[in-house]
Amino acid sequence: RLDEFPQTLHMVKAGQSLANYESVRLRKDGKKISVSLTDSPILGDAGRVTGLSSIARDITERKRLEEDLLQAQKMDAVGRLAGGIAHDFNNILTAIIGYSDLIIGQIDERQWMYKHLTEIRKAGDFAASLTHQLLAFSRRQPLILRVFNLNDSVRSMQKMLGRVIGEDIAITTQLKAEIGRLKADPGQLEQVLLNLCVNARDAMPKGGAITIQTEDVTYVPAEQASVNEMPAGEYVKLTVTDTGHGMTDEVRRHIFEPFFTTKEQGQGTGLGLATCYGIVKQSGGYITVDSTDGAGTTFAIYLPRVEESGAKASSRQEVGQLPGGQETVLYVEDEITVRSLTTHVLLRLGYTVLEAADVKGARDAVEAHGAREIHLLFSDVVLPDSGGQELAGWMRARSPGTRILFTSGYVDEKILQRHGLDASAAFLQKPFTPSDLAKKVREVLDAPASQPSPS
Secondary structure, X not given: OOOOHHHHHHHHHOOOOEEEEEEEEEOOOOOEEEEEEEEEEEEOHHHOEEEEEEEEEEOHHHHHHHHHHHHHHHHHHHXXXXXXXXHHHHHHHHHHHHHHHHHHOOOOOOOHHHHHHHHHHHHHHHHHHHHHHHHHHOOOOOOOXXXXXXXXXXXXXXXXXXXXXXXXEEEEEEEOOOOOEEXXXXXXXXXXXXXXXXXXXXXXXXXXXXXXXEEEEEEOOOOOOOOOXXXXXXXXXXXXXXXXOOOOHHHHHHOOOOOOOOOOOOOOOOOHHHHHHHHHHHOOOEEEEEEOOOXXXXXXXXXXXXXXXXXXXXXXXXXXXXXXXXXEXXXXXXXXXXXXXXXXXXXXXXXXXXXXXXXXXXXXXXXXXXXOOOOEEXXXXXXXXXXXXXXXXXXXXXXXXXXXXXXXXXXXXXXXXXXXXXXXXOEXXXXXXXXXXXXXXXXXXXXXXXXXXXX
């Protein structure tokens, strides 16, 4: 555009130069580009202005990179906020889920309050799931592998997808009832599903339909050529199909490249599908795209099936039925609600418990305990007066045989590492259930002395 030209011309006529100011121009093909302009007067005899010199540099790519950086910084800020929220919520949810399990395990299913307590427990699980999804979206969720059913993840995402996608797009699912299990990070795969559905929504500005399908497939390279590098084997297939505008062959070839986007400037980072590709590959899977310009798009994800069982322990399991012991546990936690619940569970499991709210309190408890053995230090990573890792170092120097188990409501690996948590350390993520606690404590205490405690 040339709407700034009259002012520029006035200044140049007065003998002034304008250096490196930015504007927008239209190319011959009609595309807008960003330019950096330097306008200077051309002087003739007696110093009179006889002309104008204007140099324009195309800075469209630089501006795009600046936008990408700004968007990445925004995502980092969202991630930091999400991490802080998750820390507080995970402490709260540990209490909600834990106390619910304690009561549910002690009452008869026929009592009127059983249904109400079960609903409270379900609400706690749902809140934990929302926190997990928020962290996955902001890429602050560490990789936590577990065996699970993909159908469960799709069902848990349906309400959230409906809110994100909008009412003008119909979301339908076609989930095969009998489907194999995966060993991956459910939160990461939920992020993949979210990204694919958001992309599908953007391809249907006037509304449309998204279909999510799951099925087991047996892949034979000699008979099928859909994924050239994928080895023969048994896979769970996740398919996301939309009725959008599709894409050209040229776009499809670049679709998984970082920062590649067909959206208008400022409307996308070009990281969504690149993130999907990275998560799928990290999970040992493969992703393909089939699309025709003007006729919709289908993304297919193949993830290796496993034979392991991913069944969860029933929330009705009483604490007395869980694995316990008679060892002494030093438990350090600054959140009083979580500390009260966990101490209660450990005592019910048969352990002797020394509890403290901070490092100073923990040291005082150890000194008061005298020469008697402390078998396990169970500590929050982040404590008010220091870090759990510093306390662990002091404890190892005093009692080399003491096992160490850490816990935290933080999920950002950078925060945990900043507070000294080693990747090989035994760790129990909040929110945890009484069952999770009982099994992890027993696992750490029973680990062979010659090997590091399991993580």
